[in-house]
Amino acid sequence: MSKNTNLQQQNDTEGIRLEKDSLGEQRVPLNAWYGAQTQRAKQNFDITGVPISHFPELIRALAMVKAAAARANHRLGLLTDEKADAIQGACAQLLRGEHHDAFIVDLIQGGAGTSTNMNANEVIANLGLARLGFDKGQYQHLHPNNDVNRSQSTNDVYPTASRLAIVEAAQGLKVAVKELQHSLAAKGVEFADVLKMGRTQMQDAVPMTLGQEFDAFAYNLGEEEARINAACALLCEVNLGGTAIGTGINAPAGYGEIAVTELADISNLPVTQAGNLIEASYDMGAFVTFSSTLKRLAVKLSKLSNDLRLLSSGPRTGFNEIDLPAMQPGSSIMPGKVNPVIPEAMTQTAFQVIGTDTTITLAAEAGQLQLNAMEPLIVYNLLNNCRILSKSIRMLDQLCIRGIAANREQCDRHVAQSIGIVTALVPHIGYDNASRIAGKALLTGKGVAELVQEEKLLSDDQLAGILSPQNMVRQQG
DSSP states (O other): OOHHHHHHHHHHHHTEEEEEETTEEEEEETTOSSOHHHHHHHHHOOSSSOBGGGOHHHHHHHHHHHHHHHHHHHHTTSSOHHHHHHHHHHHHHHHTTTTGGGOOSBSSOSSTTHHHHHHHHHHHHHHHHHHHTOOTTOTTTSOIIIIITTTOOHHHHHHHHHHHHHHHHHHHHHHHHHHHHHHHHHHHHHTTTOEEEEEETTEEEEEEEHHHHHHHHHHHHHTHHHHHHHHHHHHTEEOTTOTTTSSOTTSOTTHHHHHHHHHHHHHTSOOEEOSOHHHHHHOOHHHHHHHHHHHHHHHHHHHHHHHHHHHTOOSSSSOOOEEOOOOSBOOSSSTTOBOOHHHHHHHHHHHHHHHHHHHHHHHHHTOBTTBOTTHHHHHHHHHHHHHHHHHHHHHHHHHTGGGOEEOHHHHHHHHHHOSGGGGGGHHHHOHHHHHHHHHHHHHHOOOHHHHHHHTTSSOHHHHHHHTSHHHHHOOOO
């Protein structure tokens, strides 16, 4: 029995197998679908604790890119029928959600995504070997680099897959935003007859209805779907076929166009090849635009959440114009206290997205020459931001917005006590009279209507008509 055979038997007993890469031998768990380069990356990058498997959309996107590449290589005669079928079959398994736990590399990594690409190459190679009837690691029959990665580089595979993954993640985000918008609009209808005071600069302004306030919230979010769609359209321009730096080295003529066409077919997305593959290999502009779109949405959601906290503040010494659903006890020391925990959590998510937009901007700027090595940081943050925004929006919608109730009596009291209604009298009694009445009301504690009646500036009927809810809150065309 040879020395190598003895060593392999010993390795089998220990539950590991030996693989080789350009750095030498590497011990890999015997049953692992990944290989030597993935194992090295796992050892090198223990940063976030968040592996690729945390984002299944990225795995599916990698599988789509690898399947498209296999189709193109097969059409060009670079892969046999058997190898092309094995690769596409393995990719189909990943697209069905199988073996995602084999994607173990940390999302933040050096190498501009090489470890992610090799994790995919090795898993697909070993799944393909199993389909061909061979053991894991028998790469002479189906090789991670020579076959699965044929005509490719990390530098065109990783950006392309990342873009598709982010577009997929954005679809769930759009649904969450749309559902929240509908819930806010429904509250606008429910509260259409609730008169309240509007406020500017935290001071009483003029009356409005609570329904108008919630209608405005809904309309504000309604603008975001088009923004997200536009940002996704930019991401659908890919550099697949450019290989290492955009020159297409090691890829045959026509490969890029075929691969992108196949990718569009597999992904069912309007994927197109970039007009200048060298520029597309390093440019992060589409990622920056998408990040700014998420930031814009986050700013709006934070503003909405803060307004909800203000409107529900109290309950005895604040605005107390709406009641938020009570979700949990609010204090370990103050009995009966209930906090606006859902809007608070939404605001914290918004701050995370706003902050990481700066991170993404810096990472995008930090590319040098023909590549941006910081792309893994960009991809990690964008995928994570899509996820936490989607989850937080659904939380805000389902656990807060849908259960909000109006405190009608409190809203009425605020309107009756407000000096702000004097604004409605300006066209009828003049600005100087209105200012004097407002100052007198503030000093005496009397109501505006009461003072106008005392001074006989308007008849009772005129005053009642001017201060009617219908006149004060109607929106001018």
